[in-house]
Amino acid sequence: MLRYLVPLIVFLGVAGFLLKGLELNPREVPSPFIDKPAPSFSLPKLHEPEAQFASKDMLGQVWLLNVWASWCVACRSEHPLLVQLSRANIVPVYGLNYKDEPDDARNWLRELGDAYVSSLIDYEGKVGIDYGVYGVPETFVIDKQGIIRHKVIGPVTPSALDNCVLPLVRKLQQATAQTVVKRTEVEGCV
Amino acid sequence: MRSLTVGIVLLCLLVFVPLAFAKEAEYMVADPEMEKTVNEISAELRCLVCQNQTIADSNAPLAVDLKNQVRDMVESGQSQSDIIDYMVERYGDFVRYRPPMNASTMLLWVGPFLLLLIGVVVLVVNLRKRTAVIKNDEDLSVEENERLQRLLAAESSPQVAKRGNSSSQKAGEEKS
Structure with missing residues (x-):
């Protein structure tokens, strides 16, 4: 009996691991930045290149930083959702225009609608590297203290927005300087 | 050219x-x-x-x-x-x-050695079992041993090939 049982158990074990493996995304690199201060930067704005945007100006409010580019196909698919989000006026969304030609970027926004309070030109992708960006789009949720609380890798989907990003944003907005809200508190984020 | x-x-x-x-x-x-x-x-x-x-x-x-x-x-x-x-x-x-090398990569590092260890353990256990089986085979009675020697002798002597053949057949019958 045992000689049939042992291979069966081994098989079930391996099958279990493989089944779990099917659900995991091997290309997803977990950000080590979660719960760490967002790197500060100062970049020219896409629509008024002579004006600078400094990330430290955002201290005191919860905001989203969406990394996008006109050459990025997936950005096109997530953009309508971001436009909707910005119309809802829940949280300010800033764009990091990553390694893009400013003219192309402006045309792209004209065509698809501008979801951003402001887009910032990261022409050489240095700020992107500083934020550990390895694929576009990526979206960071940054709290009032300037700490990254969540990162969405790839396009933001309606379910990711409703189950994770928005509940997290609401919690972060209600938090005071003394309370720390982590993304683990929001079920949809884990 | x-x-x-x-x-x-x-x-x-x-x-x-x-x-x-x-x-x-x-x-x-x-x-x-x-x-x-x-x-x-x-x-x-x-x-x-x-x-x-x-x-x-x-x-x-x-x-x-x-x-x-x-x-x-x-x-x-x-x-x-x-x-x-x-x-x-x-x-x-x-x-x-x-x-x-840290807690989350430990399995990655020691995994191959762990598998090797399991392999060695399985090998040793199986070898032991087999030696035990062979030893048991030697536990024949005097009578059985004599018959075994007789059969082996008959098998290896070419002069009595005919008899050897028949006896090996007989041995086969006996075994089964």
Whole structure:
């Protein structure tokens, strides 16, 4: 009996691991930045290149930083959702225009609608590297203290927005300087 | 003769045309010594886009950017460990081509040895079992032993081939 049982158990074990493996995304690199201060930067704005945007100006409010580019196909698919989000006026969304030609970027926004309070030109992708960006789009949720609380890798989907990003944003907005809200508190984020 | 000339021309094309293009990909640097350091460090860093290559081997745009970042940092006089720390801070341990030993990578490091150990244990247990079986075979009664010797003797003597044949047949019957 045992000689049939042992291979069966081994098989079930391996099958279990493989089944779990099917659900995991091997290309997803977990950000080590979660719960760490967002790197500060100062970049020219896409629509008024002579004006600078400094990330430290955002201290005191919860905001989203969406990394996008006109050459990025997936950005096109997530953009309508971001436009909707910005119309809802829940949280300010800033764009990091990553390694893009400013003219192309402006045309792209004209065509698809501008979801951003402001887009910032990261022409050489240095700020992107500083934020550990390895694929576009990526979206960071940054709290009032300037700490990254969540990162969405790839396009933001309606379910990711409703189950994770928005509940997290609401919690972060209600938090005071003394309370720390982590993304683990929001079920949809884990 | 003509085909030989054509052959030589083709060979030359094959050898020299890629060389002409080879220069293009190279990044022009003033200091080859520094470039060596940059390449050494780049060979330690994983390309996040094409995950099974180092950034030294990859031409993906992000890999090129990261290489430039490494070059800038080397230029500003930072050490290899500073640069690797900087990358790990941003991309996690994943960015290291050779995973460090820590709690989450322990299984990765000791896994093969663990499997080897299991293999050795299974082997030893099986060998022991087999020796035990062989030993049991030797536990024959005197009578049985005598018969065994008789049968073996009959088998090995060619003069009594006929008898041997019949006895081996008999032995077969007896065994079953």
